Amino acid sequence: MSASKLPISQRDFEHLYMTYKPRFLRIAQSYVRDAMTAEDLVAESFIQFLESRATVDTEHIPAYLLSSVKNRCLNYLRDCKRHHEAHDKLRTSAVRTLEQHLDILETTLPETMRYAEVSEIIERTLRGMPERTRRVFLAHRIENMSYKEIERLYGLSERQINYRLQTAKEQLRVALKDYAPLLALWTVLH
Missing domain, CATH: 1.10.1740 (Rna Polymerase Sigma Factor; Chain: A)
Incomplete structure (x- = not known):
């Protein structure tokens, strides 16, 4: 060595x-x-x-x-x-996935899903109303008939029409209580 x-x-x-x-x-x-x-x-x-x-x-x-x-x-x-x-690749992939989920939720939830839910609740509530109350409500709100036209069509007094409209509105208000902020915003925007 x-x-x-x-x-x-x-x-x-x-x-x-x-x-x-x-x-x-x-x-x-x-x-x-x-x-x-x-x-x-x-x-x-x-x-x-x-x-x-x-x-x-x-x-x-x-x-x-x-x-x-x-x-x-x-x-x-x-x-x-x-x-x-x-780590950056995983983070980028995770961010991309989150962005996709957000895009899907943002495009479907507010308009489509809530509108469908609200429509279903309204239809169910209307079906559950007494026949005459439902007809008066639809004539006034959907067909834009005046109280005088409804009086002639159904033979009801203005007070009876007012009572049936108030009853229908109250039933809808209770059925849609969880959607009140959305409905208020929709009413203001439309």
Whole structure:
């Protein structure tokens, strides 16, 4: 075995560690920007050196250790980059999915789904009303008939017409209580 490849003693290793560790920590920290990670990478470099010290040329130990620290920093940064890219892809995919769901909900919920629900409730409530009340309500609200026209058509007094309209409105108001804000907005906009 040549003089330059003799195994290093424990005392020499401790001296080497105490001498170069602070310098390698600064270098590693300048790359990875994290003190704990830099500490781990430098420690791993020294452990690797300790395990393979019999094959390292003793004249180039500091250069070997520096190269090991830089390579570990490079590998760490590559891993971080891959991790961030994968995270960004997942985040982008999740955002795209959320946007699709929002688009679907925004285009169907307000107009289509609520309109269908409200229509169904109105039809059900109208079917449940007494025949004459329903006819008076539909004549006045849907066919835009005046009280006088309804009086002539059904032979009712103005007071009876008013009573039947109030009864129909109250039944609809109760049936549509959950949709009151939507109906108020729809009435204002239309």
